[in-house]
Amino acid sequence: MSRVIIRSLYNVGRQMNVLQKKQENNAANTANANTPGYKYQDLIQKTMAEYEVHNHTGGVGNDKFQTLGTINMGTEIDEAHTDFSQGIxxxxxxxxxxxxxxxxxxxxxxxxxxxxxxxxxxxxxxxxxxxxxxxxxxxxxxxxxxxxxxxxxxxxxxxxxxxxxxxxxxxxxxxxxxxxxxxxxxxxxxxxxxxxxxxxxxxxxxxxxxxxNSNVNLMDEIVKMMEISREFESNQRALKVLNETLQKTVNEIGRN
Incomplete structure (x- = not known):
């Protein structure tokens, strides 16, 4: 149980790091909306590689290999894409x-x-x-x-x-x-x-x-800023729940 919680904490923390990079990119685009010749940049996000999850609780005697499925460790930034379309x-x-x-x-x-x-x-x-x-x-x-x-x-x-x-x-x-x-x-x-x-x-x-002029669309950047803010809030709530669950688990183990 505690391993699952720790892994979930790791995934949420990684996602918040991705969000921070996206926020920094969003801020750079917004700050350069009036910079002549500036080209809008976007960060491409990808899902990390999946790994097979298994245990040895299969069979009648609960001692045989069985596959439980796959799991990935969250998302990461794949690359920064620059839009070279001409500005006005x-x-x-x-x-x-x-x-x-x-x-x-x-x-x-x-x-x-x-x-x-x-x-x-x-x-x-x-x-x-x-x-x-x-x-x-x-x-x-x-x-x-x-x-x-x-x-x-x-x-x-x-x-x-x-x-x-x-x-x-x-x-x-x-x-x-x-x-x-x-x-x-x-x-x-x-x-x-x-x-x-x-x-x-x-x-x-x-x-x-x-x-x-810069080819940055300010309205798009404002929308992205709001989306990133909401994702931050969602991940913060998830971190709080996971932290409370981990504390309860530790306390239960301590009493036993």
Missing amino acids: LKETGLTTDLAISGQGFFSVELEEGRIGFTRNGNFKIDENRQLITQEGHPVLAVDQVGNTTRIFVEGDDLSVNSSGFINDSGIKIMTVDFADYGSFELSGDALFLPENEEFELTQSSVLQGYIE
Whole structure:
């Protein structure tokens, strides 16, 4: 009896850990509802492997092997799924704001020569007249022979046409795409680092004076928040009942 209760306590505790992770994910989505280029994430939950339960109380003499059925140890988080669907494009009128219409990512230079990829085109020009992200990462372009280069803005204004060419030059905003988004690792709010950095340059349509809004649906997140809260309450009640039952069992054993 006590083993069953302890196992049930373990299962409920594991489920509450899963709920905590889902709550943290829900909070991250909600906090980034207004972050340009942010992509909604969902946690996929799965049932753990089942194990056969048996004893040796079968047969006339209650001494033979018999199968009682199967049991699993609850649920766990299988993976984090990122929804890369495009958010609504919002017009800002700022020349340093850029948005990709359709597939693709902007490319930015990170530390140690790594390249990161983002849909967040909320850029700015630093004191060296270089186009950078709000975090200070240089935005990348490709020149006429296909070499990667940083973007320096000459004159007062930045001009980017729909093909991504800068100030009527041969330098083009570096937009890329991947065959598979499954290996992307999220770094920060809207910056992705793929395990496999093999990408293809794209002819993405670039809109100047626009940014892409987050694709988070706040109403969905509020509903999920309420569902998680109710599940927490249900599991707390189950823990209380199991704890009281275990205490009674221990007290009975103590008296005997």
